[in-house]
Amino acid sequence: METMSTVKSLDSNSAILSVCGIYKSFGQNQVLKGIDLDVGPGEILALIGGNGAGKSTLMKIIMRIYQQDSGEIYIGGKKLTGSRPIEALNQGVYLVPQEPMLFPNMTVEENILIGFNENPKELRKRLLNLLKQLSWELDLNRLAITLSIAEQQLVEILRGLLRNAKLLILDEPTSALTFDEVESLFTIINDLKSKNICIIYITHRLSEVFEIATHVAIMRDGIITLRGQVKDFTREMLVQGLLPPDTRKKELEFKSAAPDYENLKPVFSLKDYSGYGFSNITFDVYPGEILGLAGVVGAGRTELATTIFGRDRVLGGKAYLDGEDITGLPTSEIIKKGINYVPEDRLRHGIFRIGNVAANMTSGCLSRLGKFLMDFKSEKRITAQYIKDFYIKVTDQEQLISSLSGGNQQKVVVASKLATKPKLIILDEPTRGIDAAARGEIYAIINRLKEEGVAVLLISSDMEEIIELSDRAITMFQGRINHIFQKEDINQNNLMSAAFDVYQDEKKGE
C-alpha cells in the first residue's frame, strides 16, 4: 500500500521548499536515491523514517552542511547553491539539529543571539517576548555547558524560532522534552503556521504527527515512500508505510535450527541491569541462539551493549557469563572472559582507518600473536583465514581498510572481534550502510556462529534483519525492555509497533 505519490498541495512556484531529484552517496554507500519533495507555506510536514532512512542527511543537504551529488533545491523559487550553511541561512532556512551544537562556554543568551545582524537591543526584546509566549523556564545567563540536554534543545529551538526563517526544520525536537515543554512548543509551531512559515518536523513519535502536522512523508532507504495530508492517514497506515514492500522477497538460504531451549542453560544473563541510558534490563542469551534487540535510536540498546562491554559505569544489577559474575569488569577483562562487541559506529569506533587489513584484523587478538615480538606469520595466517572464510574482497593484506567497500570493512571488523573466539558476540547494527550482497554474506557468517554454539546478541534497526535471523527478539523503548517476542511472533508489524511503543497484544498476525 505504498505509492510514490507526490501529492502537491500547491504548484512548485508557490512552494516554499522544492526538492528535486536529490541523490547523495558517501563513498560506496548511497544514502539518498532521488528525493522529490515540496512544502508549501503554512504547512507542517512530519517526516518519519527508520534509522538510516536518510532524513538527517537530506536536511543537512538543504542546510548546505553537505552538498548533494545531483538534484536541485529551491527556496521560495530561488535555487539553493553554495557549500556553506551561511548561504542557506541567508535564504531563510534554519535547521534545529537533533544533537544540540551550542557554544559550551557562552551563556544561553549569547548562544541564541550570536550570528544575527540586527540591532542587539531589538533582538533581546524579541527574545524576551518569545520566552514569555512560551513560558519556558530558562535562565538566560547560564553557561550552555551547565544545561541539561533538554535545556540545550530548547536553546536550539529558540535559535530557530528567532530567526524569522521561511523554512524551519526541526530534527527530533522533543526527544528530551517534558510534556509541558512539548505543549508550549506546539503552540508556537501553530502560531508560526498561521504566519505561513513552513516547517519540516522530523520525529519518531507517531502521536505527535497527528497532533501537530498537516502533512506527512515517510522515508525509507533513501526514497520517499508515502506522502500526503495527515487527515488521510491512520496510525496503522503509517506503520505500514515504514515497512519494506512485500514484493521484496528474500530467500532464506539457511534455515538453522532453533536452539534447544529446554536443555540449555543461558550463557549470558542480565539481571535488573541498569546504567546510563537504560534501566532494569533482564534477559538471557543461550548458546547457539540469535537474540535480536530492536528499537529506535535513543532506545538505549547501544548504551546497554557498551556498558556490558566495560565502557561505562554500571548503576545497578548484575551481568553473568557462564555463571561467572562479570559486572563492571574493564574491557580487556571482558574480552578475555569471552565477550566481544562489534561497535555501532563502524567508522569512529570500529576500524583503524589508515591501517591496513591485517592490522585491523588482528587489532583485538594481539595477545595471541607472540609474547613481545609480533608474530607476523600468525598474523598473516589469521588474516588469510578470515579473508577466505568471509569472502572479504581485498587485493592483499596490505591494502588500506579505507579503500574497501563498507561491506568488506564490516567483515574485517566482525572478523577482528571473532578472532578472540568469544562465547557471546554483540553485533550493533552489523549491516548498516552495506550493500545487499555483503549483507547476505554477513548473515551467513552470523548463522555459522550460531551453528558453532556461539551466542549472538543482534542489535539492529533493520526489522527485516531481526526477523530473518533472530530466534527470539526483544524490543527496547526509552531505556526499558517493553516486549520479548518468541520466534513465531517475530514479524514486521509487531516489531515496528513495539519499537514505536504502540504495540498492543491484540495486534497479532500479518
Added chain:
Amino acid sequence: MMRAVKAAGSKLKLKWEYLLVLLLIVEIIIFGNLNPNFLKPRVLFGSVNDFISICIISVFSCFVFITGGIDLQAGSIVGLTSIIIGVLWKDFGFNIWAACLLAMLIGSLCGALSGFFIAYTGVQPMVVTLGGSFLFSGLAIAVSNLSNTPAYLGINGFPEAFTWFTKKRLFKVLPVQFIIFLILAAIAYIILHRTKYGRKVFLCGINQRSAEYSGINTKLIVMSTYIFSGMSASIAGIVMTSYLGTSKADFGSDLTMPIITAIVLGGTSTLGGKGSVTGTALAALVIGVLRFGLSMSGLSNQYMDIPVGIMLVVVVAASSISKNMKIKAFIRKHLNLPFKQSARQV
C-alpha cells in the same frame, strides 16, 4: 583514476623514504661540489657528532607523535641529564656510570610525569610538555647551583673511561657516535615496528576509541611513549656530555625545533597513526647534513634555520593540501588539471 592514485599512495609510504635518501645523496653531491673536503669520509661521518642528539631523540620521540601527541620538553631533559651527571660525579663522588644510570632514570621519570598527566587527565600534550620544558630546565639550573663549580664554566675533567668512547672512530673513519645512533635507531625500529607494543602504539594513534574497543590499555601506551622520549633525551645528554667532555645545564635548549622538523619531515603525521623510525632517522640525517654542509660552505649557524624551516612548512603544506578535498576542487577548477571526478552517480 583517483583509485589508482590512492593505491599508489600506499606504496608512496616506501617512496617517501626513498625520497629522503635521494635528498641525502643530492645534498652530499651539492655540498661536495662546494667544498671537496666535505666528501672525505672522515669529515662526512664526523658531521654526525654535531647533530647526534637530534637523531637519537627524534627516533624515539616519534612514538609520541604517532599517538597524536607532541613533546616540547625533550630538549630540557638533555640539559638536566648532563648537569646531574656532572654534579653527581664531581660534587657527590658518584661513580660515573652510576651517575649516568641515575640521570637516565630521572630523565625517564620526567617523561613519565608529563605522560601520566596527558594519558590520565586528558590534558593537552603541548601545554604540559611546555610546562615540563620550563620545569626541567629550571631544575637543571637548580642542580647546577648545588655544585661548587659556577654554572657558566660547566663541569669538566671527566674520567677517560667516560669520554674516550665518543671520540673514538672505528677504522679511523666511523665515529662511535654514529654507531651508537645506528644501534639506537635499530632498537627503536624493533620496538616500534616489530613488537606487539609498537603495534599498539600505532593503533592508539590511528584511533584511540577503536583501540579501547579492542581491549588495548591506551592510557598506559600513551604514557609509555613519553617515557621513551624522556629516556632518549637522557641518552642524548649522556652522549653529549661524554663527547664535549663537559657538563652544562643548558645543553639541548635549542633542540626542540630540529627534533620536531625531523619527525615531521620523516613522514610522521601530527594527527597520529602514521610514522616510521626509518623515515625519522633519514630525515634527521637530511637535516643534520644540510646544516653541516651549509656551515662548511661558509653559512653561519643562524642562517640555517631558514632552509630547514622552509622545508618543514612546504612538507606540511603539501600534506595538508593533499588531504583537503575543497582545495583539490579549487585547483582542479582553476588550473584545469586532469583530475577526474570519482564516480558518484549510480
Added chain:
Amino acid sequence: MRFIKMMAKRREISSIIFLFVLYAIAGLVNSSFLKSENIMLTLNGATVYTICAIGMAFVIFTGEIDASIGGILGLSAAVSASMIRDGYPWTTAILTAVCIGLIIGSVNGFGVAVLKIPSIIMTIGINSIVRGLSYVYTGGAWVENVPSEFKQISQKGIAGLSWMYIATIVVMIAIQIFLTKTRQGRYFHAVGDNADGAVNIGLPVTATKFVSYLISAVCASLASVVFVSRIGFVTPTSGNGYEMIAIAACVIGGISLSGGVGNVIGATFGALIMSSISRILVFLGFSSNYDNTITGILLITIVVADAMVNKRKLESARRERLKARTSIVTENLAKGGEML
C-alpha cells in the same frame, strides 16, 4: 572540591588572587618590594610580555596556537631599531614593524585557516624562517646606538608608571569590551568553543582565524617597538622563547588552549605574573635562576587541574543526558500524558 571548581571557573580571578598573594609574601619577607617605585618598575617591565600575551590570546581563543611571535618580535625589533638608529622618522619605523607583522601574520593565517595546516607545526616552521631572516637582516650583529630620545619614551610616565604600560592597559580594556560586547568580537570565542557549531550557524570561521593571526603578529611587532625603547639594543637572539612565555601567560591567566575560554584580562595578569616571578625571587633572596622552575610548576598545575575539572564536567554532562532518556518516561507518565 567546590573551591577548586570555583577557581577553575573564573581563573582570571584566581590568577589575580595569586598575584596579590605572591606580592604580599614578597613584601613580608622584604618590605622594600612593596614600595611604589618597585611595583611600578615591575609593571613597566611586564609591558612587552603583556602585549605579546594579548595578541596570543586571540589565536588561542580560536583554538589554535602561534609559536612564531618570538621570531616576529626579533625581526621587527631589529628592523625598527636599525631604522630609528639610522635616522628614519619614528612613525615610519613603527609602521614598518607593523607591516612585517601583517605580512607574517597573513602567511600564518593562510596556512592555518585556509590550508588547514596544524597550527603548531606551521608556526614553528615560520618561527625558524623568521628568526633566520632576522639574522640575515642584521648580519649577526647587534643593533645598538638607538638614540636616547627614543629610549626615553619608555621612561616617561606618571608616578613611575610608564605611558606605554598605561596605553597597553587602556587598549586591553578596549579589546575586552570588543570581545565581549560586539557581534564580531564574539566570533573568536565561538570558533574555538565549537568550530562545527560556528560553521552551522553561519559564522565566518576561516576569516576569524586568519584575523586572529594578523592580530597576534601585529601585537608582536608593537611589543618589539616597546622592547627597543626599553632595552635599547637588539641582539640576534632577542625575542627567543617569547612565544612560550606568552602561551604560559595566557594559560596562567585562565585561557584554555582548547579555545573558547578566558579573556585578555587574565592574559594581562598572567603576563604580570610571568614577569614578576624573577623579580620576586631576587627579593626573596633566591637567585632568579629558579623562575623557570616556578613557571613550569605553575603551568603544569593549572593546566592539569583545568583538564581534570573539564573531564569531570563532560562526563557528568554525558551521563545526565543518558539518564534523562529513561526518566522522561516516568515523568511523562506522572503528568498524565501517554507513553508517547
